Amino acid sequence: MMARWRVAGLVVGLVAVGVLLFAWVLHASIVNHWLAVHTGTVNEAGPYYGFWSGFGSDLAEFGLIGVVSTGVYHIVKKYNCHEPGCWRVGVHPAAGGQFLLCYRHHPDFQGKRPTHDLIQKLHQDHLANEAAIHSELAKLHGLVASPGPSSGDPIVEQ
Numbered sequence: 001m002m003a004r005w006r007v008a009g010l011v012v013g014l015v016a017v018g019v020l021l022f023a024w025v026l027h028a029s030i031v032n033h034w035l036a037v038h039t040g041t042v043n044e045a046g047p048y049y050g051f052w053s054g055f056g057s058d059l060a061e062f063g064l065i066g067v068v069s070t071g072v073y074h075i076v077k078k079y080n081c082h083e084p085g086c087w088r089v090g091v092h093p094a095a096g097g098q099f100l101l102c103y104r105h106h107p108d109f110q111g112k113r114p115t116h117d118l119i120q121k122l123h124q125d126h127l128a129n130e131a132a133i134h135s136e137l138a139k140l141h142g143l144v145a146s147p148g149p150s151s152g153d154p155i156v157e158q
Contacts, residue, residue: 081105 024031036042040054048056081090083105090100092114094107103109108122 038055040050040052040056041048042050044050076087079089079100080086081088081102081104082099083101086102086105088102088104090102092101092103092106092109093099094101103113104111108114109118114122
């Protein structure tokens, strides 16, 4: 479904570019004069003086706009849903925090917004898992902390 929209958008974009180029060819002198005036390349006080006083002086600002746009893009990529093609903000960790997913793509939510009951159930499951982990750790700590044979005692083989 998404591939169709991309192909349709590409076709529409190519047709629009073709129409603009065709209009430029039909009215070349008007378009070229307009571009020359608005980019400052008309020979005013000297060669390219108008360019560097007008449009050319904005090249640094275009670079700054590019840097800011790149920064915004990377911030969005960091916090958006990790499902390919999804632009929602991912606030629900999945796979032990390895992925951030939106509610539509998170496996616990099944494409629906989390309800109060679901949040309660997931919280109880989390508490049960934490209690099981802590009890296992306590058992292991008891085994490690229990006194074993000292270095002077003979070891009895079974």
